[in-house]
Amino acid sequence: MSSAVLSTQALISGYEPDMPIINGVDLTVSDGEFVVLLGPNGAGKSTLVKTIAGLVPVHSGRVTLKGNDITEVPPHRKLAHGLAFVPQTENIFATMTIRENLQLAAQVLDRPRRAARIDALLDMFPDLGSRPGARAGALSGGQRQMLAVARALIIEPSVLILDEPSAGLSPKVVTEVFAQLRRINAAGVTTVLVEQNVKAGLQIATRGVILVEGRIAHDAPAEQLLGDPVVSQLYLGGTPKELA
Amino acid sequence: MTPQALMDGLIAGSMIGLGAIGITLTYAILRFANFAHGELLSWGAYLAMTASGVIGFAVPQLTVPVGPFSFGWSLPLAGILAMALTALLALVVDRALFGRLRARGSAVIILVMASFGAALALRNLLEFLYTSQPGYYTRALQISKPIIDGMRATPDQLLVLALAAVAVVAVHLMLTRSAAGRSMRAVAENPHLSAITGVDVRAVIRTVWILGAVLACLAGIMSGLLVQIRPQMGHDLLLPLFAAAILGGIGSVPGAMLAGLIVGLAEAMTVQVIGAEWRAAVSFVILVAVLLLRPQGLFGRVR
Numbered sequence: 216m217s218s219a220v221l222s223t224q225a226l227i228s229g230y231e232p233d234m235p236i237i238n239g240v241d242l243t244v245s246d247g248e249f250v251v252l253l254g255p256n257g258a259g260k261s262t263l264v265k266t267i268a269g270l271v272p273v274h275s276g277r278v279t280l281k282g283n284d285i286t287e288v289p290p291h292r293k294l295a296h297g298l299a300f301v302p303q304t305e306n307i308f309a310t311m312t313i314r315e316n317l318q319l320a321a322q323v324l325d326r327p328r329r330a331a332r333i334d335a336l337l338d339m340f341p342d343l344g345s346r347p348g349a350r351a352g353a354l355s356g357g358q359r360q361m362l363a364v365a366r367a368l369i370i371e372p373s374v375l376i377l378d379e380p381s382a383g384l385s386p387k388v389v390t391e392v393f394a395q396l397r398r399i400n401a402a403g404v405t406t407v408l409v410e411q412n413v414k415a416g417l418q419i420a421t422r423g424v425i426l427v428e429g430r431i432a433h434d435a436p437a438e439q440l441l442g443d444p445v446v447s448q449l450y451l452g453g454t455p456k457e458l459a
Numbered sequence: 460m461t462p463q464a465l466m467d468g469l470i471a472g473s474m475i476g477l478g479a480i481g482i483t484l485t486y487a488i489l490r491f492a493n494f495a496h497g498e499l500l501s502w503g504a505y506l507a508m509t510a511s512g513v514i515g516f517a518v519p520q521l522t523v524p525v526g527p528f529s530f531g532w533s534l535p536l537a538g539i540l541a542m543a544l545t546a547l548l549a550l551v552v553d554r555a556l557f558g559r560l561r562a563r564g565s566a567v568i569i570l571v572m573a574s575f576g577a578a579l580a581l582r583n584l585l586e587f588l589y590t591s592q593p594g595y596y597t598r599a600l601q602i603s604k605p606i607i608d609g610m611r612a613t614p615d616q617l618l619v620l621a622l623a624a625v626a627v628v629a630v631h632l633m634l635t636r637s638a639a640g641r642s643m644r645a646v647a648e649n650p651h652l653s654a655i656t657g658v659d660v661r662a663v664i665r666t667v668w669i670l671g672a673v674l675a676c677l678a679g680i681m682s683g684l685l686v687q688i689r690p691q692m693g694h695d696l697l698l699p700l701f702a703a704a705i706l707g708g709i710g711s712v713p714g715a716m717l718a719g720l721i722v723g724l725a726e727a728m729t730v731q732v733i734g735a736e737w738r739a740a741v742s743f744v745i746l747v748a749v750l751l752l753r754p755q756g757l758f759g760r761v762r
Binding site: 268269270289290291293294300302305306307308309310311315318319320322323366370 | 638641642644645648649651652653654655656657658659660
């Protein structure tokens, strides 16, 4: 069994001190896993990943990464621990070029590694590599998501967290984005994905975690959740047949 | 417009432009209009005067005018010291006032009002320490020399123009070519995304204060050298500074400098065509016109 790489223990968090949104989440993600966070609107999926990334205040509990307590580590230092986060919206610097976006992300690396990592990412994403001088704000929705993922991957993270990368994209582009995420996970990057598209999310992930009102309601292998009639009826908005 | 008015406008505009760069950077990154920025010009000018006096007292040979200029080496040395002290002052004010308000998540209007308060306190402290009597770096008289037909300038004035050009090119290159500049542009665009991309947002904020204060100090010294040093000098420049920052487009360094020159030239033209009493109205007219016709300014982005 793989070792735990990311975990939260009794995590309570929220934007206001007296209004927690996450109400005691114990989540453990093993090395190499692909976990999808699901749940109804307002369940706290995005708040949970933002808390892990350091963008939402922790009221109590702990977040650990590779055994290190990163609860109080400021967001810009979490990258040094190996945590990369791709927000749902405004996840690229639109006024900068593709290369500048990557150069900015590469600043946390040792100087000799920077150019090699930027070149590697431009090779990995040919749509970006074909025009590194293009302004990021001029890219299509799918290309923007690819750039956001490339920006996150530049540090060679242990854990990649993505908040609804499919939002606002056409089904064809979502398929391309998810195929890229599958390849990234297959390359050994532990992946946590927040997703509204239940069917697509469970098909790509190895494990599904369903949040309801800031708590984990179900945590099981993705295939099992896809076939569970009670889960699909209660939380996923349909029958297993509809989902499949 | 006569050639002399053109020269006068360029000189005034270069000082306005340097001051406006600090305002535009603060506005872009900290997202509030800092009405205390003018006081950094005044403090920079006075700190340089004090340091220059001390250096000149300790080493009298350094007060002997250098080449064609009206001042000795004591002033450039004092200027470097004053820039460091002005930057320190800006960091102290941020730590004591603006930083605390940011940490509390205060609304922009609170920060703006706080900057009014800081401006009042800094200006009156300056008047308390130095009195309202004007001060001078040098009492030496300079004779202006002809540049072209109908245009004259003193060596000090030409030096001010050259220094302003060097400063603006240096800041522009720093913002567009260096890692620190890239981080500043990133924070201006999206502080949260910057943080999760590995940018230390607090360090960037400190850099902005230091950069803005250094440029304000330089503009204050230039103004003090060419005119005189008064506690009100920064306050009097505030409207032209904001007019230039907004006309140039918030966040744009070349825009702030170009707009500073435009404001300076417009003021000089007004003095020549209409009358000196209307000089102060020019910035106000430019400010209102830009806000009505092109709120994003010359080089700013539509938000």
